[in-house]
Amino acid sequence: MNTGDTAWVMIASALVMFMTPGLAFFYGGMVRRKNILSVLMQCFIILCLIGVQWVLYGYSLAFAPGQGFWGGFAWAGLSGVSLTPYAGYAATIPHQVFMIFQSMFAIITPALIIGAFAERMKFSAFLIIILLWATLIYDPVAHWVWGIGGWLRAIGVIDFAGGIVVHVNAGIAALVVALMIGRRKNLDKGTPAPHNVPFIALGTGMLWFGWFGFNGGSALAADGIAVNAVVVTTTSAAMAGLVWAVIEWIRGGKATLFGVCSGAVAGLAAITPASGFVNVTAALIIGAVASILCYVGVSIIKPKLGYDDSLDVFGVHGIGCIWGSLATGLFASKMINPAGADGLFFGNPSLLLTQAIGVGVVLAYSGIGTFIIVKVVDLIMKIRVKDKDESMGLDLTQHHERAYTVIE
């Protein structure tokens, strides 16, 4: 056991935990004032719900050495998950540190999806959908890519910190739910303005801060690879935020704070799968291209197609990380990480194809699986709130609370 490694991954766990409240404010600022508490609530209850699910059986399904599909129940209730290292995942830190670090990924992934159905889903239906999704989609996909015996890992798919497992997975699920639940009322009058842009900036800051742990911690050691991950992560975010501002300047005449925040998050998402495998030059390119693709996705394609992925989960996380995962197949180098692989630009074109298979499989499985889960829950209890409740806002109708008083 290495105390330096252990200390870093413990801190990284806390950094990643902080991203879920960060995401709550990032999303919460974008909704109308009558719905902000519902967004914060959904993020916080996922921290609680999946926090419990993970130690009861989620960690076992995702990470117990098992069949190709999932890990089974061998480690349910953390049975056999000890305070000494488990060399199969990380030889220098206690097994439970790895477990709790991973729990924060299992929490933020379903939390990402809520942006797609913001302002219109029943809280009860939401809880059931999230629990089923974490169990039947997230845990198996995490197992395929990261678990011992996982079949995507076996064919050589690499995903350093969760580009495929977290962002592509949540992104496509978000798109599917958005299509199924339908557009919010009154959207033909124009997209409602974000009610609190400072919250968006606060959330972006918390996400960016936490992402040092998300990607840096995924090295599972306080070593050169962790440093590389931190350097390329913040560089990609910086580049992407800058490029988004430039695009806005060219197209609309003014750079916006909301735009820079969106760009930074797109850059953070895109670099995630690549962060342990690529150098800083690649990070600049990955960030810049992520911003361009996501800008086109949210500002041009989404309005044309007319679906209401309300807070652009697919547009930013999905598109950003499909690009990032494929870019890993281009820019990965064993000079950065000997345990990784070489990409197309380092003489190994097959990695690009492998990455494309990994992305394609997760898009298909998560897309279809999410459709089935949402369909079943909708048949049983209707996932969407009544029109009147939607008008009045989810804060009052789902939670009997309001965020802002008007008088006093």
Place this chain on the structure above:
Amino acid sequence: MKLIIAIIQPDKLEDVKDELYKADVNLITVSEVLGHGRQKGITEIYRGAVESGNLLRKIRLEIAVNENFVDATLKAIKTGAKTGETGDGKIFVLNLEECVRIRTGETGNVAIG
């Protein structure tokens, strides 16, 4: 001259504005208010402390018009704000004694439009 005050649902504001523009009524003042009428407010709960009958957010419109615009304005608000459910709101019409345009000092009918 009349002063028309309307209390409407917040999410009908855009519809009402559209109808008013169609009726060529372009000058409105909008504020956020709290209230409830026959429809009861909603219960709120904070750490188990129940507060019932609380007030709901509404939008208050103030529109000053000349006589010949009154009917069109009322019709526009009714069309835009109506859902048929309790809580759609109310319109009040008041006599307006005077109107002054601050920039020019004009008063009366010419100052309104």
